[in-house]
Amino acid sequence: MAHKPKIALYWCSSCGGCEESVVDLAEDILAVAEAAEIVFWPVALDAKYDDVARLDDGAITATLINGAIRLDEHVSMARLLRKKSRLLFAHGSCAHLGGVVGLGNFFTNEEILNRVYCDVPTVNNPDRVLPRPETRQGTTVLKLTGLHDMVRSLHQVVDVDYTIPGCPPPPALVKEAVMMVLEDRLPPKGSIVADTRALCYTCPRKETRPEMLEVPSFKRVYEIEWDPEQCFLNQGVVCMGPVTRGGCMAQCIQANMPCRGCFGPVDNVRDQGAKSASLLASLMESTDEEQLKKIVETIPDPGGLFYRYSLASSIMKGRVRRRP
Amino acid sequence: MSTVRIGVFICECGPNIKNAVDLDGLSRFARGLDNVVVAERFALLCSLEGKDTLAKEIQRHRLTRVVIAACSPKEHEHTFKQVMAQAGLNSFLLQIANIREQCAWVISDKTRATQKAQAILEAAVNRVARHEPLEIREIACLPDVVVVGAGMAGISAALTLAQKDRKVHLVEKAPCIGGKVARYEDLFPNLECASCVLDPLLDAVLHHPNIQLWTLSEVKNVLGYFGNYTVEIITKARHVDLQTCIGCGACVEVCPVSVQNEYNEGLDTRKAVYLPYPGALPNLAAIDETHCLRWQSQDCESCQQACPFGSIDYQETDRNMSLKAGAVVIATGFDLFDVTKAPQYGYGKIDNIYTALEFERLVNANGPTQGKLILKDGRVPESIVLIHCVGSRTPRYHQHCSGVCCSYLFKFAHQIRKKIPDATITSLYTDMCLPGKEAQPFSDKIAQKTGLKKIRIKDPAAVTITQDHGRPRVTYTDACDASKSVVADMVVLAPAITGTKDASSLGTLFDIPLGGSGFFVEEQTSLAPVSTPIEGVFVAGCAQGPKEIQAAVSQGQAAAGKILSQLVPGQKRALEAMTAAVDTELCSGCKICLGLCPYKAIVFDDTQQVAGIEEVLCRGCGICAATCPSGAISARHFTDAQLGAEIESLARHTGRENRS
Numbered sequence: 001m002a003h004k005p006k007i008a009l010y011w012c013s014s015c016g017g018c019e020e021s022v023v024d025l026a027e028d029i030l031a032v033a034e035a036a037e038i039v040f041w042p043v044a045l046d047a048k049y050d051d052v053a054r055l056d057d058g059a060i061t062a063t064l065i066n067g068a069i070r071l072d073e074h075v076s077m078a079r080l081l082r083k084k085s086r087l088l089f090a091h092g093s094c095a096h097l098g099g100v101v102g103l104g105n106f107f108t109n110e111e112i113l114n115r116v117y118c119d120v121p122t123v124n125n126p127d128r129v130l131p132r133p134e135t136r137q138g139t140t141v142l143k144l145t146g147l148h149d150m151v152r153s154l155h156q157v158v159d160v161d162y163t164i165p166g167c168p169p170p171p172a173l174v175k176e177a178v179m180m181v182l183e184d185r186l187p188p189k190g191s192i193v194a195d196t197r198a199l200c201y202t203c204p205r206k207e208t209r210p211e212m213l214e215v216p217s218f219k220r221v222y223e224i225e226w227d228p229e230q231c232f233l234n235q236g237v238v239c240m241g242p243v244t245r246g247g248c249m250a251q252c253i254q255a256n257m258p259c260r261g262c263f264g265p266v267d268n269v270r271d272q273g274a275k276s277a278s279l280l281a282s283l284m285e286s287t288d289e290e291q292l293k294k295i296v297e298t299i300p301d302p303g304g305l306f307y308r309y310s311l312a313s314s315i316m317k318g319r320v321r322r323r324p
Numbered sequence: 325m326s327t328v329r330i331g332v333f334i335c336e337c338g339p340n341i342k343n344a345v346d347l348d349g350l351s352r353f354a355r356g357l358d359n360v361v362v363a364e365r366f367a368l369l370c371s372l373e374g375k376d377t378l379a380k381e382i383q384r385h386r387l388t389r390v391v392i393a394a395c396s397p398k399e400h401e402h403t404f405k406q407v408m409a410q411a412g413l414n415s416f417l418l419q420i421a422n423i424r425e426q427c428a429w430v431i432s433d434k435t436r437a438t439q440k441a442q443a444i445l446e447a448a449v450n451r452v453a454r455h456e457p458l459e460i461r462e463i464a465c466l467p468d469v470v471v472v473g474a475g476m477a478g479i480s481a482a483l484t485l486a487q488k489d490r491k492v493h494l495v496e497k498a499p500c501i502g503g504k505v506a507r508y509e510d511l512f513p514n515l516e517c518a519s520c521v522l523d524p525l526l527d528a529v530l531h532h533p534n535i536q537l538w539t540l541s542e543v544k545n546v547l548g549y550f551g552n553y554t555v556e557i558i559t560k561a562r563h564v565d566l567q568t569c570i571g572c573g574a575c576v577e578v579c580p581v582s583v584q585n586e587y588n589e590g591l592d593t594r595k596a597v598y599l600p601y602p603g604a605l606p607n608l609a610a611i612d613e614t615h616c617l618r619w620q621s622q623d624c625e626s627c628q629q630a631c632p633f634g635s636i637d638y639q640e641t642d643r644n645m646s647l648k649a650g651a652v653v654i655a656t657g658f659d660l661f662d663v664t665k666a667p668q669y670g671y672g673k674i675d676n677i678y679t680a681l682e683f684e685r686l687v688n689a690n691g692p693t694q695g696k697l698i699l700k701d702g703r704v705p706e707s708i709v710l711i712h713c714v715g716s717r718t719p720r721y722h723q724h725c726s727g728v729c730c731s732y733l734f735k736f737a738h739q740i741r742k743k744i745p746d747a748t749i750t751s752l753y754t755d756m757c758l759p760g761k762e763a764q765p766f767s768d769k770i771a772q773k774t775g776l777k778k779i780r781i782k783d784p785a786a787v788t789i790t791q792d793h794g795r796p797r798v799t800y801t802d803a804c805d806a807s808k809s810v811v812a813d814m815v816v817l818a819p820a821i822t823g824t825k826d827a828s829s830l831g832t833l834f835d836i837p838l839g840g841s842g843f844f845v846e847e848q849t850s851l852a853p854v855s856t857p858i859e860g861v862f863v864a865g866c867a868q869g870p871k872e873i874q875a876a877v878s879q880g881q882a883a884a885g886k887i888l889s890q891l892v893p894g895q896k897r898a899l900e901a902m903t904a905a906v907d908t909e910l911c912s913g914c915k916i917c918l919g920l921c922p923y924k925a926i927v928f929d930d931t932q933q934v935a936g937i938e939e940v941l942c943r944g945c946g947i948c949a950a951t952c953p954s955g956a957i958s959a960r961h962f963t964d965a966q967l968g969a970e971i972e973s974l975a976r977h978t979g980r981e982n983r984s
Contacts, residue, residue: 196909197909197910197954198912198914200912200914201912201913210915211919212918213915213919242912242914242916242953242954243953246912265955266910266912266954268956268964269953269954269955278950278951279916279951282920283916
């Protein structure tokens with residue numbers, strides 16, 4: 001038998017959606033399993049850390065890591081897999097940009113822990129017991145992996161060869177990434193396995209986009225019944241299509257939902273959130289200061305909206321904390 | 325960037341920079357920066373000797389980029405760009421590090437000033453490394469000009485512009501020229517007879533070989549850009565031959581139709597074939613299709629039969645014309661505030677209440693009463709009240725002061741006194757606005773001569789006029805808060821001067837915004853009052869804001885001067901080099917930029933589904949580049965890479981300083 005390429009998959013701070021995007025390959029995954037040897041995939045296979053550590057450096061042909069980096073364990077696994085893999089893919093929005101979990105950077109660890117372990121209404125924790133790096137019980141010492149102050153993307157921790165964007169990525173793109181490797185037709189390093197242009201270029205509604213767009217107030221999807229044929233922005237519904245890389249086959253638009261930006265910005269844009277702000281600002285239908293304020297108020301959570309997927313990798317990276 | 329060879333030249337600027345910044349330290353620092361091959365200090369770079377040295381140094385070190393650490397780029401960037409060009413370098417490969425205004429002059433501590441100078445200098449070095457040479461392109465221009473509106477401002481502009489090698493198209497909506505001023509009797513401040521002053525000017529326009537007058541004409545569309553505009557106009561059929569008509573009025577006499585005469589502010593009637601008012605120039609009749617019986621499916625031919633010269637032509641149709649010109653002057657004048665919108669003044673309901681323009685016609689020898697100042701019933705008024713600030717200086721209607729009403733109301737007082745020696749003349753005012761060298765002496769003289777009774781009131785918007793036995797009763801609150809009233813035979817109102825009713829449609833055609841009260845917005849209030857945001861389109865006279873005749877004339881001449889200096893026949897015009905550029909491989913066709921460009925410089929390519937920049941129109945403002953959600957548009961000389969390099973250097977220094 002010929003030497004099969006080795007593939008590994010790993011998850012860091014992730015919701016599991018990216019794992020789904022692999023499972024969603026359905027029958028195609030059999031073809032992958034046929035053509036390649038999956039050496040490590042904690043969600044599906046019983047392989048352990050040591051199995052990876054034992055491999056020679058560069059022994060794995062390609063590794064797909066999904067999820068953001070939040071724990072010491074994420075960093076050490078990312079570094080280990082980087083060392084063992086010839087190619088490393090950031091798989092999904094969290095590995096690519098920090099993702100939704102990156103929104104944690106709007107809060108301190110203390111705020112997050114208090115919220116999650118004490119203040120959520122369904123949690124009963126009267127003694128306010130929080131996870132700690134070390135817990136002693138008698139002579140036993142229990143250790144937890146370290147929690148970082150900030151969420152980071154995979155790119156901010158290790159050298160990444162390619163990125164499969166999306167929250168989660170469409171299975172077709174995952175397949176394309178794997179086939180790129182198996183068929184040895186690799187694009188230039190750093191490429192993102194998607195379009196180079198923003199979503200509007202392939203949007204099925206682009207014909208309805210007027211030359212002059214002015215929005216008197218922004219609408220959230222529950223506030224109106226929107227026309228399923230019309231450009232969302234033309235109806236005042238915030239759509240991130242213009243500031244988001246295409247390649248998703250406009251799946252959300254096809255399902256009559258506006259783009260939320262999960263593919264991240266196109267190559268020339270450094271900060272997707274800042275671009276989103278400037279996009280929406282340019283559409284506001286007023287020159288009057290007071291009226292503009294009212295329009296701005298129709299966006300209740302600008303930070304969350306603009307940086308839904310990209311806060312951790314943005315210029316500011318999160319809430320700015322002034323040094324004392 | 326191996327070929328990048330940057331020279332840093334630090335200017336002592338006499339004691340200005342030398343005493344405030346450690347320049348030897350700064351030179352050493354500069355030598356350590358990436359790509360810098362030479363960094364030296366000089367006594368005075370902008371001197372003849374300095375410029376000479378600079379040019380030699382550029383050549384000696386085979387420099388490809390230059391950073392000058394000196395004064396503000398506003399002061400000498402232009403100077404050093406010329407030196408660059410002399411030394412054979414593209415002038416856009418220069419960056420100025422302003423270490424005088426932003427450093428030496430504002431920081432007294434030498435160490436800190438030096439630190440900041442280092443930051444500014446490093447930012448400039450890192451920016452200039454990313455500069456790209458830009459080409460300044462030139463286009464051929466049409467020297468001709470379209471002037472819209474033949475009032476005082478438009479005529480002044482046209483006469484100043486019309487010279488050898490330059491034609492002026494003067495487009496006027498009315499059948500005659502001279503605007504509103506031609507219908508006044510006397511002119512402030514010298515009380516000269518208006519037609520005596522104006523007629524020679526109007527004659528000059530009519531007979532000027534280089535002025536093509538288009539009466540009964542309106543602008544329908546505008547295409548193009550500075551240097552190459554196409555202005556499409558529609559010229560309404562006059563139905564009277566311009567060559568043979570002598571304005572004898574034979575046609576008017578026989579016309580059976582009578583309609584309200586707008587040229588006398590509706591105070592009398594005219595015929596369907598008419599001369600707007602006696603003395604109107606050009607002295608030609610016109611048929612008004614809206615009222616002529618022939619256009620009401622009737623068979624009248626009276627005027628044609630009466631005309632001794634065979635000048636009447638019923639077949640003539642409206643014509644669409646395309647005028648080619650390099651520039652446009654908008655001089656469409658003003659309207660008065662519609663006083664029926666302030667019903668408290670009783671205007672339109674109570675007899676013998678007139679607006680200022682109506683009064684101008686009433687006292688005009690060619691007006692509806694042949695200049696007799698009489699009431700509706702023919703009696704001579706014994707008491708006349710003049711009311712200032714009608715609909716102006718109040719948030720209820722218009723906030724601005726029209727600036728000329730106080731002066732012309734004194735003119736009115738003079739005219740009243742001349743015609744009715746014993747009438748009581750009362751003026752109700754809140755504040756007198758009499759600026760300039762003429763108005764105050766003028767008003768003082770007239771107030772004294774006429775015995776004008778001036779009453780200071782609290783709020784002109786709170787004046788109410790009611791009917792008292794058929795006469796207007798004016799009720800007001802005086803300056804001492806007492807409610808008072810006066811009954812008069814006649815009331816004259818001075819309504820706010822506003823932009824014209826059709827200004828907004830004209831503004832849309834030219835893409836020039838209108839400000840409050842319907843005036844066109846100038847490019848810059850203090851320094852560019854006759855320029856507009858659209859290059860090559862100028863605004864003059866009351867279209868820009870309320871003003872007296874002298875100022876309207878000045879603006880017309882100023883706009884003409886701007887055009888004369890910028891559109892020289894046979895000379896090309898340099899285009900902005902720092903324009904925007906679209907990377908069509910990245911453009912997603914989202915169209916966001918299209919609605920934002922103030923200069924209509926972005927075009928959408930329907931086949932490729934991407935945006936493109938019309939370079940002759942682009943002024944390089946950068947709005948599209950900042951907004952482009954794909955980062956597909958870059959602003960030349962202000963690219964993200966260039967600005968990013970500059971900002972990052974500055975931020976790094978700030979961080980360093982905060983830590984130290």
